[in-house]
Amino acid sequence: MPIADKDVTWVDSPKLGLFEQLYLPLIIGGLTTTLSHMVGKKRTESYPEQEPTMPANYRGVHRLNRDENGRTKCVACYMCATACPAHCIDIVAAPAPEGWKDREKYPETFVIDELRCIYCGMCEEACPVDAIELTTLYDLTGLSREQMIFDKEKLLSVFDQTTKAGTDPVRTRAGDLGPASEAPPRT
């Protein structure tokens, strides 16, 4: 939406007084600031030796969540694949196996190309059953392109790994939108 001229004001630089016009005192003030930083506490994390703690809403490697029966929560609705701006998610849906009473559809394969992914988190936003989430795993490496293409088992193992390590991502709004979705938080 364009901004109309009436919503705009033009601001002049503030007038300088004698103190400012002399430059030197301000420069000395600036030098003091930089000097104080020189001796101050350093923020650097020496990465390989010192592992950083990622914020819980960090957008790293994906995981596919399991429900309480250990099955993938995903219902193969393709919402993530549709929302994905990088087109890195490939799903093949199939009718759910016999005995899965709570749903009709499940992902036969679920593949994410972690190299193509831009880690925007749109898939997480789009998921109606909170099945896909971005974890705090950030140091993803591989020796070949094939290694970086994660299939369903690999993505589920990321879930196991992060759950075991206690680094579950921040749960976005859970809802009663689908059969495999969690119950909303009771308040």
Added chain:
Amino acid sequence: MPTVYVNDTPVEIGTRKLNCVQAAELGGVLVPHYCYHPGLTVVASCRMCLVEMGELKDGKVTMQPKVFPGCQTPVKDGTVIITGEYDKRKPAPALPYDPAYKPGERAKKSQADTLEGLLLNHPLDCPVCDKAGECKLQDYSYQFGRTESRLVDEKNQPPNKPDLSSKITLFTDRCILCTRCVRFTREISGTGELQVVGRGHHEEIDVFPGFPLENKLSGNVVDLCPVGALGSKDFLYTQRVWYLKTTDNVCGNCATGCSVHTDTNKDIVYRLRARENPDAQGYWMCDEGRWGYHHTHSPDRITRPLTKGADGGLRPTPWQQVQIRKLFEDAVYVTARRAVVVLSPFLTVEEAYALGTAFKKLNKELRLALGPVPVVGEDDHYPKNVKGEHVPPTKFTIRAEKCPNRLGVEAVLTKLQGEVIRFADVVREDLNAMWFAGGFPDPEAVNAALPAGWKAPAHLFVQDLFHSKLTAAATVVLPATTAFEKDGTFVNHAGLAQSFPRAVKPGPEVRGELQMAFDLGGRKGLATVAAVRKDLAKDLPQFAALTELTQPTASKKVELATV
């Protein structure tokens, strides 16, 4: 002239007998509806089309005190229709309403209330529902509905019925009981498998035990279902509909030539749907055509040129090494009277014409024959009664002639050589060379056309989709294209010419029949139908209307020319 007022806009209806939905559509106003379908009887069961009605008489509007189902209510001169979208009406002088009357208010509330009622037990599992994206329940809820449900009780969730039919599954809980499917089986197919069982809150669509929904038109109920309740098992969970690109095609499986929508994604056909075309077949299509596209992506297809090696076996050969024109010229060098060119009824008019002229240009003495015309049984007319007998009037016919374009190819042959030579006649001759332009989706049709003790010509060029007895004896086998893989025109049993655009690209090493014609005729330029249609119009004036077609675009109804 009788005039109806739709949201204050005067609409002239002429002498037609219309209901409110149709009259509003004439005025460019959508009256939402689920159960109403122009091809079925009206039951007014969904109540979605409720409108306010009144009459303009003597300069005064008298509104009825209640709302009416628009599908069931005929209009006459002076009828005033007010829909829920009155506040978004087109600019028109307001009618002289009673000052206290607020137009559109009741209709709007009715629509929202109806939708709330329909959605009471709807599971809202859109993420896993195949209909999501083309679902009328979604569309209308978005356009006319409430944002929240007030239902506090448990939803009624009856179990799914995957055994409704071998081809069709029923998600019972998604059903809104519009009964379109029930009416279809009763009125169009006449087989009457489907019915509503239970009462009130517990109504469900079902079949009698032991009498599943198995008739040759059953797939239409999937198209008819306005929600995701009835699903085709063939399409189930394969694609989300928003990925699909729709092309308007013509079904090539029988001489009826049904107009269809072809839904494709990444050059793979996933689904066919009937396209409403009163000139061709009406609203429906048969299951054979609907699920008969699988040959397009069959792994058995001939995908590259093959030539007969020294050991007598066929081996793949690059196109550069297959000098079609030279090979064929050599084959007919001695005597063209012992050579024949077979143009199958699966070719489009343009292909048949281009190939015919190209061969005639090669050698005037070459004979052109019509390929084998597969005929299976007799024409199958619907509706039927319980004994399987046809009950007039006919509402749909599945033709026995299982090819799309016999009339078109015959017209071309008649023009080019004055007569139509039958394949059955030429195949018994002692031939030296034969060019067989096939495109048969079923190789058995080719095998059946060959007489017992058939002796293959010394030079046999076959362009076909699948391997048959003919390709086994061939010296050169070329890949062909299916009806989805080319632009063209088919002429159906009644002489109706229908043009259609290409829906998917053929395989990388497939050169279409049109390209073959250009190569053989030594014609320069791109092998497009537009180029052929210009010449076609000169030779066969009945196809002149085709030249006026611009490049066929998807989802556009093409002009029709009748032969």
Added chain:
Amino acid sequence: MIAFDWLTLLIVIAGVIAVVMPTVGYLTLAERKVSAWVQDRLGPNRVGPFGLLQPLADGGKFFLKEAPIPRHVDKIFFLLAPAVSMAIALVALAVVPWGGTQPPPDPVATQGVEPAAVVQQYADTQGGYAKSFNGVIVPGLDVGVLVVFALGSLAVYGVILGGWSSDNKYSLLGSLRSSAQIISYEIPLGMSVVGVLLFSGTLNLEGIIQWQKQHGWFVLFQPLAFLLFMVSVYAECNRLPFDLPEAEQELVGGYLTEYGSLNFGMFMLGEYTHMITTSLLMTVVFWGGWSLFGLEDRVTDPIWGAVVKCLILVTKTGFFLFLYLLVRWTIPRFRFDQLMGLAWKVMIPLSLLHLLAVMLVRQYSLSNWVLTAISVGLFLAAGVYAVAFGTGPNNAPRRRVISSPSPPVGEGLGVRGS
């Protein structure tokens, strides 16, 4: 003529080069370290303990990398430019006194004296000077300061050659900016030193140090001249806040854009050497060189005396080098019009006025401290003038949105539970 001891000369040259080259290397490390510390980082710490071998790694990289020469450049000048830049910077070091020095004796009067006596007198005075040890490559150079300035001005040739021969608009713009900037700042630079020269009465750097040892450091008497001098050399060295010739955000890399590998390395070497030279100059001309409140005289041993003097000088120089690095992270870059305005509207008038003051003080033999007062007074007066008549930083008015239009409410998705 002064007969030089070639061996001593070679040792001193080798010593200076051996010290300066690693110093330049470690100056780059210091630059990165200081940058890091100022930004609360650690800086390079992977190569060697505390990253101390980083300069070696960098140097090795410069040597081993491919030297790309774009097809469109003028090859000869393209390759000449970094060499010129570095060579000039190194040559300027020749006249800088590193350790204990004594000024050459004044020339003897020859008028009315027997030629033989003149020769004898010359041998007595100048000959003795030639034999004495001086911590400078070219001792007794009577035009020392002028040589430094002359060579310093030549440094712009390297930049111009590089920018022009690169045949690249960014390079050319960078070098044009550089030439305009260096010409502008040469004037206050020269003017500010004239005051010093008027007092010390010699162009010889050893002589200037000697004067300061006797009368006190020039920075005490001419603080304004020192300020002008310092600002000017920052501009001469293309250091922030005057690094417009290579302003990355505007000119990609300025005149350095097309250079890589050792060619680039030589430019960098030249620049950092220039920093060292100018820091030494500031020390020598204004801060008493190797003198430090008589501390240097406590050590009577000639060898240790030279070492102590050298250490004093190096410490002072190191402080100025550190100031270079610190200022880089304190003051943002000037706009080009501000840069020019500062030179022509502020520094040149001030240096002229200051020169006038110096002449008055010398003419009427006033106390040196009077000059100090005048310096401070001029500085304050300039500020007052700017407040009264100045136009400020000359910025265009800035656009500010006071209220942003919000999207219409009530349309779009019916949000669940909103």
